[in-house]
Amino acid sequence: MIDFYWVPTANGQRAAIVLEETGERYRLHPVDLMRGEHLAPEYLAVNPVGKTPTIVDAETGATVYGTLAIGLYLCDKHGMLLGDSLAMRAAVYHWAGLVASDLGPAFTGQYIFNVMAPEHLEFPVRYFDEQVIRLLSALERRLTETPYLGGEVYSLADALAYPAAATSAARLPKGLEQFPALRGWQQTVAARPAVQRAMALQAEGVRVPA
Ligand SMILES: N[C@@H](CCC(=O)N[C@@H](CS)C(=O)NCC(=O)O)C(=O)O
Structure with a gap:
């Protein structure tokens, strides 16, 4: 199970698409930027950068922030969507x-x-x-x-x-x-x-x- 911290902006949608494409099970944690939740201690404990999207993968213990890093991590984990040559x-x-x-x-x-x-x-x-x-x-x-x-x-x-x-x-x-x-x-x-x-x-x- 993956904990997915996100906002439905283009960046959040990018990470969501890769989660869906790879078939991961995930739990959504909306982070309200307009209320400053990304800078609250609870979220900074997950990702000290204070930005979204972030995933925490309970299966591997990995915490990954940012659309490219999340995409590469999930595609690597599942061996898909990166090309076979x-x-x-x-x-x-x-x-x-x-x-x-x-x-x-x-x-x-x-x-x-x-x-x-x-x-x-x-x-x-x-x-x-x-x-x-x-x-x-x-x-x-x-x-x-x-x-x-x-x-x-x-x-x-x-x-x-x-x-x-x-x-x-x-x-x-x-x-x-x-x-x-x-x-x-x-x-x-x-x-x-x-x-x-x-x-x-x-x-x-x-x-x-x-
Ligand atoms: N390089 C990051 C950019 C992430 C980003 O800009 N996230 C925005 C939401 S879409 C954010 O958390 N902004 C809050 C802030 O910058 O304080 C990525 O590709 O995901």
């Missing part, structure tokens, strides 16, 4: 890393300066808007070459990228309008039962930044 694993690591280390933070910056900032600051707004479009364009190019980010089959890279398309990009004024390959891929991934279960998870009583 070194060439495919290289592609999976490349695209999963780009999503977790570049695209996710670019969307976070874009959200902070477009939605949360008390005043409009032209430079950071433009910087993060451009980053998001540049990175989505890289995914678009890749998906005109291969059906999935890692190659011919669905992988961890797609599981981590899906919430960027379904949740984060939905905030863009034109959504994915200029990215037809991404839109087609999004529909294919959305049809997966594990993805549907993960995206339907609700954190009872927890407000999510919108």
Whole structure:
């Protein structure tokens, strides 16, 4: 059994998709960021970084924080979604890393300066808007070459990228309008039962930044 500390943001959805894809049994622990629960002693005892998502695996004793680390840990544990050749694993690591280390933070910056900032600051707004479009364009190019980010089959890279398309990009004024390959891929991934279960998870009583 895994204890899953999360918020239903794109990052929480990424970890939830991998939990569902790998068939892990897990218990949900919503962490209310707007009430500061991520910085409360109870949660800092689980993850001193004070951020979500985090999993605690009772079976192995492992505590793992962050979408890429959680994804790699669960796929390694179950021997799935990483690719069965070194060439495919290289592609999976490349695209999963780009999503977790570049695209996710670019969307976070874009959200902070477009939605949360008390005043409009032209430079950071433009910087993060451009980053998001540049990175989505890289995914678009890749998906005109291969059906999935890692190659011919669905992988961890797609599981981590899906919430960027379904949740984060939905905030863009034109959504994915200029990215037809991404839109087609999004529909294919959305049809997966594990993805549907993960995206339907609700954190009872927890407000999510919108
Ligand atoms: N690199 C982390 C980022 C995690 C992250 O930014 N989590 C947000 C929620 S989506 C959080 O806990 N924010 C609280 C804070 O930064 O204080 C990942 O990939 O999961």
